[in-house]
Amino acid sequence: MASGKLFSRQRQTDIFLGSLRGKSRTISTSFDKLRDAAKKRMSKEAFAYVAGSAGGEATKISNRSDFNKWKITPSMLNDVSECNTDISLFGNHYPVPFLLAPIGVLDMAHPDADLAVAKASAGEGVPFIFSSQASVDMETCSSVMGDSPRWFQLYWSTSNDLVESFVQRAESCGCEAIVLTLDTTMLGWRPRDLDLDYLPFLRGRGIAQYTSDPIFRELMKTSLGDADEPPKLTWSSIKALIKMAKNYPGGFWSNLFSEEPRRAVKTFIECYSRPSLTWDDLSFLRSLTDLPILLKGILSPEDARKAVERNMNGIIVSNHGGRQVDGAVSAIEALPKIAAEVNGEIPILMDSGIRSGSHMFKAIALGADAVLLGRPYTYALAIAGEQGVNEIIQNYRADFELTMALSGCISVDEINTDRLQSA
Numbered sequence: 001m002a003s004g005k006l007f008s009r010q011r012q013t014d015i016f017l018g019s020l021r022g023k024s025r026t027i028s029t030s031f032d033k034l035r036d037a038a039k040k041r042m043s044k045e046a047f048a049y050v051a052g053s054a055g056g057e058a059t060k061i062s063n064r065s066d067f068n069k070w071k072i073t074p075s076m077l078n079d080v081s082e083c084n085t086d087i088s089l090f091g092n093h094y095p096v097p098f099l100l101a102p103i104g105v106l107d108m109a110h111p112d113a114d115l116a117v118a119k120a121s122a123g124e125g126v127p128f129i130f131s132s133q134a135s136v137d138m139e140t141c142s143s144v145m146g147d148s149p150r151w152f153q154l155y156w157s158t159s160n161d162l163v164e165s166f167v168q169r170a171e172s173c174g175c176e177a178i179v180l181t182l183d184t185t186m187l188g189w190r191p192r193d194l195d196l197d198y199l200p201f202l203r204g205r206g207i208a209q210y211t212s213d214p215i216f217r218e219l220m221k222t223s224l225g226d227a228d229e230p231p232k233l234t235w236s237s238i239k240a241l242i243k244m245a246k247n248y249p250g251g252f253w254s255n256l257f258s259e260e261p262r263r264a265v266k267t268f269i270e271c272y273s274r275p276s277l278t279w280d281d282l283s284f285l286r287s288l289t290d291l292p293i294l295l296k297g298i299l300s301p302e303d304a305r306k307a308v309e310r311n312m313n314g315i316i317v318s319n320h321g322g323r324q325v326d327g328a329v330s331a332i333e334a335l336p337k338i339a340a341e342v343n344g345e346i347p348i349l350m351d352s353g354i355r356s357g358s359h360m361f362k363a364i365a366l367g368a369d370a371v372l373l374g375r376p377y378t379y380a381l382a383i384a385g386e387q388g389v390n391e392i393i394q395n396y397r398a399d400f401e402l403t404m405a406l407s408g409c410i411s412v413d414e415i416n417t418d419r420l421q422s423a
Helices: 007-018 031-041 044-051 058-069 113-124 138-142 160-172 191-195 214-222 235-247 252-256 260-271 279-288 301-309 331-342 357-365 375-406
Strands: 003-005 070-072 082-084 087-089 092-094 098-100 128-130 150-154 178-181 293-298 314-317 348-350 370-373 420-422
Touching: 003 007, 007 375, 031 044, 031 375, 044 191, 044 375, 058 070, 058 331, 058 357, 070 357, 082 375, 098 128, 098 375, 113 128, 113 138, 113 375, 128 138, 138 150, 138 160, 150 160, 160 214, 160 279, 178 279, 214 260, 279 293, 293 301, 301 331, 314 331, 331 348, 331 357, 357 370, 357 375, 370 375
Parallel strands: 098 370, 128 150, 150 178, 178 293, 293 314, 314 348, 348 370
Antiparallel strands: 003 082, 070 420, 087 092
C-alpha cells in the first residue's frame, strides 16, 4: 500500500522477526556493507565498472558528503500514525518518490540482469528506467512487467534513424517517459576501468537494445569495413571473441565463427553517442513523441532554464554518479539553485549520491520531486538477484517513510526547506 498504516513498521517487524520465522535477509541494510558484499560476488572488472568514477573520484565522494551540509529539523507531537508517500509525475501516480535509475551492463552484476530488476520493480510498483546500454532488451523486460511503470533512457546515437527507432520501441513497450542523458557524449576518464584494460561493450556486453533493433542491424551491414578483418590472436583477443559470441543473439558456436558479433561491437562503438549534440537538436526528439522528455545531467540553473525554454517536460539533476567529470559540483549542491530557477515550471528529479531515506528527504526538501537509485540496487542485484532488488526497494521505502514521519511529515508535499537548516 502506498498510504495508510506505516509500511516502515511492518518492514522493520519482518526484519526483526525474520530469523524467528525461518526467513533470512539476503542483503544488509547498510550501504557500505551492501557494497562490500557485492564486491565479493562480482569480478574485479565488474566491480570496477560499477563502483568506479572519473579521475580521483572526488565528485563521487562529494555526492555523498555534501548531504551533510544540510540537517533535518524534526517537528514533534504530530499525528504520524498514517503517512502517504505517494507522488505524481506527468499524471502518473507512484507509491514512493524514487525510481530505479538506468544502469548499463547489469549482467556484470548478475546473469538475470535487467530482467531481474524489471520483475522486482514491477512487484513493488516502482518505475524502472530501461537503459540504452542494457543487457536485456526493453521488449523482454516489458513482457514481465504487466501494467507496472517503466521509462526509457536514451543515448543519442550518430544515427537519427536509430534514435527514432529506440523512441518508437519505447512507446510500444509502454514506457511513460523518455530520459535523454546529456553528460555522456563521450566516456569520462575512469582509472579503475583503464587500469584493467576493460570496457564491457568491447566484449559485446550491454548492447542488447542495439542488436535487437532493426535499424542497428541495417547499420551493421554498411559500417566499418574493417570489421571483416580478423583480429590478431592473443589470449586477450580470444577471450574477447568468446565473450562476444556468448553475448550476441543466437547460438554460441555459430556466433564464434561469424563476423556478426565483432561487426555489432564495432558498429556500436562507432554510433552509440554523438559529441556534436546541441540544444538545437532537441526539437527533433520533441517531434518524435508525445511522451514526456526529461533531460538527465543538468547541473546549472542556466541549463535548466534552456530545458524549460525548449519545451522539455522535466530535468534530472545529476553528475552521472561522478563518472564523467572529476571535481564537478555535487548533485545535492547544485539542486537548490536549479530548483529556484525552475520554480515549479517542470518536475525536477535528482540522482548521484542517494544512499538513505534521509538523503531522499533532503533532496525533496531542496526542490526535487523524486530521486533515482543507482548503485544501491545494482549491488543488491549482484548479491541476490531479483530478491535482492526487491529487498532494497522495500528498505529504502521504509527508511524514507520513517524519516518523513519522525520529522513530523505525513505526506511528501509537507517536505520543504523549512524542515532543513544548513550545517
